[in-house]
Amino acid sequence: MEEVYGKKNKKNFSRDSIIGLGEDSFRKNYYPELQDKIHDLEKINARNKAIISTIPDILLVSDLDGNISPFTADSRTEDEIKKQFLCNHEIMETLSLAARQVQLSNSFYIEEMKMEIDEQIFYFEARFHQSESNEILIMLRNMTERIIMEHRLRDLVERDNLTNLYNRRCFEETMNKYNGKEAEKITAISIDLNGLKFINDTLGHIAGDRIIIDCAKIIREVFGDYGHISRIGGDEFGVILERVEEEQVERLLNALSIRVEQYNLTVPNGNMSVAYGYSHHTTGLVNMEYLFQVADNNMYQNKLLKKESTRGTFVKTLMKALEAKDYVSEGHVVRMEKLAALIGEALFLHQDQMDRLVLLTKFHDIGKIGIPDSILKKPAKLTEDEWKVMKTHTSIGERIALESMEIKDIAPLILHHHEKWDGTGYPSGLAKEDIPIECRILAVVDSFDAMTNDRPYHKAMHETEAAKEILACSGTFYDPKLVDIFYGIVKELNLI
Numbered sequence: 001m002e003e004v005y006g007k008k009n010k011k012n013f014s015r016d017s018i019i020g021l022g023e024d025s026f027r028k029n030y031y032p033e034l035q036d037k038i039h040d041l042e043k044i045n046a047r048n049k050a051i052i053s054t055i056p057d058i059l060l061v062s063d064l065d066g067n068i069s070p071f072t073a074d075s076r077t078e079d080e081i082k083k084q085f086l087c088n089h090e091i092m093e094t095l096s097l098a099a100r101q102v103q104l105s106n107s108f109y110i111e112e113m114k115m116e117i118d119e120q121i122f123y124f125e126a127r128f129h130q131s132e133s134n135e136i137l138i139m140l141r142n143m144t145e146r147i148i149m150e151h152r153l154r155d156l157v158e159r160d161n162l163t164n165l166y167n168r169r170c171f172e173e174t175m176n177k178y179n180g181k182e183a184e185k186i187t188a189i190s191i192d193l194n195g196l197k198f199i200n201d202t203l204g205h206i207a208g209d210r211i212i213i214d215c216a217k218i219i220r221e222v223f224g225d226y227g228h229i230s231r232i233g234g235d236e237f238g239v240i241l242e243r244v245e246e247e248q249v250e251r252l253l254n255a256l257s258i259r260v261e262q263y264n265l266t267v268p269n270g271n272m273s274v275a276y277g278y279s280h281h282t283t284g285l286v287n288m289e290y291l292f293q294v295a296d297n298n299m300y301q302n303k304l305l306k307k308e309s310t311r312g313t314f315v316k317t318l319m320k321a322l323e324a325k326d327y328v329s330e331g332h333v334v335r336m337e338k339l340a341a342l343i344g345e346a347l348f349l350h351q352d353q354m355d356r357l358v359l360l361t362k363f364h365d366i367g368k369i370g371i372p373d374s375i376l377k378k379p380a381k382l383t384e385d386e387w388k389v390m391k392t393h394t395s396i397g398e399r400i401a402l403e404s405m406e407i408k409d410i411a412p413l414i415l416h417h418h419e420k421w422d423g424t425g426y427p428s429g430l431a432k433e434d435i436p437i438e439c440r441i442l443a444v445v446d447s448f449d450a451m452t453n454d455r456p457y458h459k460a461m462h463e464t465e466a467a468k469e470i471l472a473c474s475g476t477f478y479d480p481k482l483v484d485i486f487y488g489i490v491k492e493l494n495l496i
Contacts, residue, residue, distance in 0.1 A: 064134055167230060302352075
């Protein structure tokens with residue numbers, strides 16, 4: 001009986017019967033309400049599909065174990081990039097780790113990343129959010145165009161348009177980063193392209209721009225791996241190095257000189273010339289303004305020795321004037337410069353010291369302009385009063401140098417170039433290491449050249465005799481260490 005009743009009263013639980021369709025429906029009273037609900041759900045589903053199809057992001061979903069899969073399967077242009085993501089184990093590991101962190105913290109999270117596809121770099125922003133169904137929704141937005149545009153805008157603000165080096169504003173910001181801070185081994189370098197105005201005036205600004213670009217390229221090749229490089233003026237460049245030993249700085253500057261020489265040999269009508277100077281901070285608080293000012297001063301000092309620069313023209317003009325007055329002979333200066341430079345190289349003097357040494361060989365006797373010819377060219381021995389007048393040429397030279405922007409940095413050296421190792425020199429009676437190294441070197445080479453060439457008050461002696469005289473005065477008039485170096489050099493040059 002139960003079996004008959006069951007067969008007779010069994011309902012067909014089909015979709016139609018459930019929502020109230022057909023004569024056998026047992027929920028006929030709920031039909032309108034259920035129909036509205038289904039319609040709403042279908043509308044919401046269609047709307048969600050439309051929203052997803054218009055979202056530019058790549059959608060992924062992660063379970064609580066960090067297993068990631070696509071949110072939807074589609075054929076949009078991002079689909080190929082999506083495949084690249086899913087195949088990139090490193091990025092998937094990053095996404096999986098971030099998803100687990102979001103699950104643990106139950107917080108919104110953003111991760112930035114980049115990926116190379118077909119030799120092109122793509123930038124993405126990944127946003128993570130946990131849903132109510134215990135899944136982590138991951139939205140990957142392609143930020144490549146925006147990032148590239150930001151880089152371009154940043155370059156417009158930070159980069160020099162001609163050379164693509166950083167500009168002066170960026171250089172000053174870099175200086176401010178170090179200024180007043182504790183730091184070690186900070187070096188400021190000032191580099192100047194000589195003769196740019198002459199090139200612009202004679203060959204045109206296109207040729208001038210070309211040599212600026214080439215100079216910037218050389219500077220970047222030499223210093224690019226070591227620090228910040230900027231074009232800070234029309235023909236000026238600034239470099240800031242961090243944690244580079246001073247000896248390495250010297251090597252880099254030497255490499256710069258070699259590269260410029262190679263450029264002039266390989267480029268038709270190559271006429272590039274650069275002047276440079278640097279200042280090195282060892283440790284402690286950094287005063288970047290002072291550091292760069294010293295580097296700039298050393299650069300201008302170096303510029304005096306470059307014939308292509310306007311300041312080099314000043315040197316040539318003044319030297320010609322001194323030669324015309326017979327206060328100095330060109331041969332005397334050239335011989336001393338060569339010998340002094342060899343001693344300086346043997347001592348591994350820094351570039352700024354070498355520049356000062358060369359300038360000192362040229363201008364140490366500039367004060368003789370103020371000495372009467374009757375004393376200066378007297379063939380006989382000077383009287384005591386005449387000797388007092390003669391000795392004033394060091395202080396006169398100092399005053400002349402101080403009044404000249406070009407050679408004021410060597411004014412103290414001009415003043416002390418007649419000091420002696422044992423303290424019996426003038427004008428201050430300095431002794432031993434208190435005498436600047438440039439003056440000690442000059443004392444040796446000047447004496448040697450004076451003894452081996454005719455002067456109003458004596459005839460030239462043989463180089464061997466002159467070298468013996470200097471050896472005899474080692475430890476009294478001259479620095480013993482420098483005498484030993486000097487003697488080895490003149491023997492190597494076959495002068496004795």
